[in-house]
Amino acid sequence: MQFKRSSGIILHPTSLPGPYGIGDLGPQAYRFIDFLDSAGSKLWQVLPLGPTGYGDSPYQSFSAFAGNPYLISPDLLLKDDLLHPNDLQEDPGFPDGKVDFGRVIGWKLNLxxxxxxxxxxxxxLATAKTKIRQDYDIFCASNSDWVEDYALFMAIKESHGGRSWAEWPEDLRNREKAAIKxxxxxxxxxxxxxxFYQFIFFRQWDALHAYAKKKDIQIIGDIPIFVAYDSADVWSNPDLxxxxxxxxxxxxAGVPPDYFSETGQLWGNPLFDWGKHKELGYAWWIKRFRAILNMVDIVRLDHFRGFAGYWEIPAENLTAEFGRWMPGPGADFLNALQAELGSLPIIAEDLGEITPDVFELRDQFELPGMKILQFAFSDIDNPFLPHHYPENCVAYTGTHDNDTTLGWYQTTTEQERDFAREYMGVDGSDIPWDLIRSVWNSNANLALAPMQDLLSLGTEARMNYPGTTGGNWSWRMRDDALNDGLLxxxxxxxxxxNR
Known part of the structure; x- marks a missing residue:
């Protein structure tokens, strides 16, 4: 699918500023949309929006369909008369500039x-009582195909001290009818x-999404190809x-050694039985895509290469070094999606060690791939250099998995720094914006940069270190970041x- 020439910013909602320890879907999210609109940027890219589990990673969620309750805005709960002003009087004393998940989660769940x-x-609830309850009933009826299993899963998990469903009693693990009843x-x-938490999340998200549409801002969401083992999805659909x-x-799941890791990345997610999915007409995946496309306008399909071929690692292995390539569902899967959903507003995350069959699958469905400028400065033939970009691609300075551009520049080799300065015709004194300008001026239809690059921040603002489980996903933007000068x-x- 060809997208209109435009630009945008990568900023996960958790990184928005505000007084409650974590960014949310309240006033600061609306302010960010207003900033994009005033600046003439039409895209807001977020990470997966599901409820986070191990390591607080949005890529390890308890559900492929649910929303993250930690993103619920206390201010909007107050506006809906679901909190009393006294509930927000006490200053929780959260740190500036980062999310302290250990403190935030308990405080937010209590609220x-x-x-x-x-x-x-x-x-x-006064006069709003009837309307809110009506909306709740409508939500439950419209989402019964996933929210009932999810809420049951989370309630059982809570009753067992948060333990993985693999450690539950056998009758609950196996969803025996008597035990479930x-x-x-x-x-x-x-x-x-x-x-109720899901109702409120989607109530707030849908309102925010509608506001973005009113401003002609498109939200780019994210579908991780794999789901977490400790999730409602695997528990309720083990045959898949x-x-x-x-x-x-x-x-x-994982990937073999590459430029991110010498031992590869052992993600540990269970792998799909693609034969079973094909037998069922990819019904679960179609439902998943319908759900995400109700939430966002464009989908970044993470680890796109896994649909052409994926790295299968024996579950007992401690690293991703030793495994084997297995064929993915390929064009059969995308044809099924297209037949049900029409044109596919998908960005193919085609990074890493990519083989020709991945590009062939991407191009067969006219999906734009990703170009990362930080990867470009080795030699003039590097495909990540802007003069090689086709129109139908999405160009980035970097992503959530890279260092910030300033951090990259300060730690890369002198050869790469020299090449970058020479290629862009700059002295390197404003390197984040040098890369932003190069990406924006390229042929790529879509151009994006992480918020950290627009703010010229260093490694301290990095969002994620691939292959690690601690200290990620915590960066937050300062309240005064969206100033008139930046705008x-x-x-x-x-x-x-011309974006």
Whole structure:
């Protein structure tokens, strides 16, 4: 699918500023959309929006369909009369500039539980009570095909101290009818609470998305190809994955050694049984795409190469070095998606060690691939240099998996620094914006940069170190970052580059 020439910013909602320890879907998100609109940028790219689990990674979610309750805005709960002003009087004392997940999660869940109790008891809802309850009933009916399993999964998980479903009693692991019926009755209140959290997340997200559409801002979402083992998806659909008789993965996902890691990346996600998916007409995947396209306008399909061929690692392995390539579902899968959904507003994440069949699959469906300028400065034939870009691609200075541009420049080789300065005709004193200008002025239809690059921040603002599990995803933007100077600088560049 060909996209209109435009520009945008990568900024996950957790990185928005605000007083509550983590960015959310409240006033600062609307302010960011206004900033994009005023600057003439038409794209906002986010990371996956699901409820995070191990390591706080948005790529390890408890559900492929649910929303992250930590993104719920306390200010909007207050506006909906689901919190009392007293609930927000105490200053939680969260640190500036980063998310302290350990502190934020407990505080936020306590606040959400208060909102649930207020909703359940009808306290303070006044005339809004009937409308909110009607909206809740509509949400539950419209999303019953996933939210019931998700809320049940989370309630059982909570009742077992947060342990993985692999450690639950056998009858619950196997979803035996009698056990499920019993636990639904026992955990009725908890199930309702987790359902309520999803209702509120989507109530807030849908309103924000509608506001973006009104401003002609498109949101680029993200689908991780794989799902977490400890998720409602695997627990409720074990036949769709390669699991043994005890429902443990036999093989797991990752990538072999590449420029990110000498031992590869052992993600550990269970692998899909693509034969079973094909047999069922890819119904689960079609449902997944419908859900994400109700939330966003364009989808970045993470690890696109896995649909052509994926790295299969025995589950007992400790690294990703030793595995084997297996054929993915390929064109058969994308044809099924296209038949159900029409044109595919997909960006193919085609980075890493890519073989010709991946490019062939991408091009067969006219999907734009990704170009990362930080990878470009080895020699003049490097395909990531802007003069090689086709129109139908998405150009980035860097992504959430790279260092910031300033951090990259300060730590890369002198040869690469020399080449970059010579290629762009600059002295390197403003390197983040030098790369931004190069990307914006390229032929690529879509041009994006992480917010950190627009703010010329160093490695301290890096979002993720691939292959690691601690200290990631925590960067937050300062409240004064979206100032008039930055706005005018971006607006002028958008005009000059015809974006």
């Amino acid at each position: 959400l539980e208060r909102a649930f109790i207020r909703f359940s008891h009808g306290q303070g 019993s636990v639904k009755e026992k955990l009725r209140s908890s199930i309702a609470r987790y359902t 994955f390669h699991l043994d008789e005890d429902k443990k993965p036999t093989v797991v 005018e600088k971006l607006r002028e560049l958008n005009k000059k580059s």
